[in-house]
Amino acid sequence: MTKTDIPLVELYHTMLTIRRFEERCNQLYMQGRIPSTLHLYIGQEAVAAGVCAHLQRDDYLFSTHRPHGHALAKGVSPRAIMAELFGKRTGCCKGKGGSMHVGDVTVGMFPAIAIVGANAPLAAGAALAARWLTDHRVAVCFMGDGAMNEGAVHEAMNMATLWNLPLVYVCENNLYAASTPLDTAFKNPDIAGRAAIYGMPGVVVDGNDVEAVHQIAGEAIARARRREGPTLIEAQTYRLCGHSRSDPRTYRSKEEEADWEARDPIPTVAARMKQEGLATDKSLTAIEEKVTAVIDDAVAFAEESPLPEPEDTLDHVFWTDPENPVDPA
Ligand SMILES: Cc1ncc(C[n+]2csc(CCOP(=O)(O)OP(=O)(O)O)c2C)c(N)n1
Numbered sequence: 001m002t003k004t005d006i007p008l009v010e011l012y013h014t015m016l017t018i019r020r021f022e023e024r025c026n027q028l029y030m031q032g033r034i035p036s037t038l039h040l041y042i043g044q045e046a047v048a049a050g051v052c053a054h055l056q057r058d059d060y061l062f063s064t065h066r067p068h069g070h071a072l073a074k075g076v077s078p079r080a081i082m083a084e085l086f087g088k089r090t091g092c093c094k095g096k097g098g099s100m101h102v103g104d105v106t107v108g109m110f111p112a113i114a115i116v117g118a119n120a121p122l123a124a125g126a127a128l129a130a131r132w133l134t135d136h137r138v139a140v141c142f143m144g145d146g147a148m149n150e151g152a153v154h155e156a157m158n159m160a161t162l163w164n165l166p167l168v169y170v171c172e173n174n175l176y177a178a179s180t181p182l183d184t185a186f187k188n189p190d191i192a193g194r195a196a197i198y199g200m201p202g203v204v205v206d207g208n209d210v211e212a213v214h215q216i217a218g219e220a221i222a223r224a225r226r227r228e229g230p231t232l233i234e235a236q237t238y239r240l241c242g243h244s245r246s247d248p249r250t251y252r253s254k255e256e257e258a259d260w261e262a263r264d265p266i267p268t269v270a271a272r273m274k275q276e277g278l279a280t281d282k283s284l285t286a287i288e289e290k291v292t293a294v295i296d297d298a299v300a301f302a303e304e305s306p307l308p309e310p311e312d313t314l315d316h317v318f319w320t321d322p323e324n325p326v327d328p329a
């Protein structure tokens, strides 16, 4: 794919939607209108946008404790995500999952999994089903750098290559696992290089450059669709926010943050679009207004929606009645 084939305006729209959605979530959280906790994706939007632009509705997506951006990019409705964050009955998990479990299987996104690395074997299972049942469907699994040292990820990547699964692992290397810097957790920080030991391609990409992510992800996803096997992408990026709420960020320097602020993927791509004649101040304002309207609507929907009732507790969850256990036979 050449540079001009890349739908830059659409990618920008997706990135801006994620950014503004999360800025609003943060405000609502600070006002006490959203319960629980939030892990924001601010700064990493180019990864979700660039990867998910290649996915069809029926492709499978697996996410992490930081899932809002992945969900929006995969097509989960902003209303359903916002209502979930408010704990409302109309949320994508009926208000029972909250921020760390957003997802909607009807658009191919499994509810996000907050156990670091635990999504990797599940994604391999889904990719195996995709290979058995279809000739086109693929699975994508997002994970952080912290997940790369989990045993489950190692086992899953080995099985993925052994079974030639139509799967793309996207490691968003944002240099920290919560407050743990990469260089204190890895003797060898070459994450993409690990792919070779499993027998799959490993590629590094600038995760703040949406065009580069789009290009690399396009090749990996096309390879998976051709049933040629999995790929590991290491997208190097940075979160321009705390790990979760109440993070004073004392584990990283102001200079480092400033360097990455200067590489914020959203203004960078806006400037590139203007330079290449793909956007003007007027067209960028129009996108901003469209995005704001979608988010206003999502918040109004979430606020007006009812809370779950106590009698909803056992709906849509798996449980076994101890008085009447399921016979495994
Ligand atoms: C197995 C497991 N261990 C610890 C945690 C607590 N925890 C939540 S997020 C996180 C950091 C994960 O870092 P990384 O995978 O790099 O993702 P990032 O937060 O940078 O997006 C940790 C340790 C967890 N959820 N699961």
Ligand SMILES: [Mg+2]
Pocket (backbone or CB within 6 Å): 144, 145, 146, 172, 173, 174, 175, 176, 177, 178
């Ligand atoms: Mg990380």
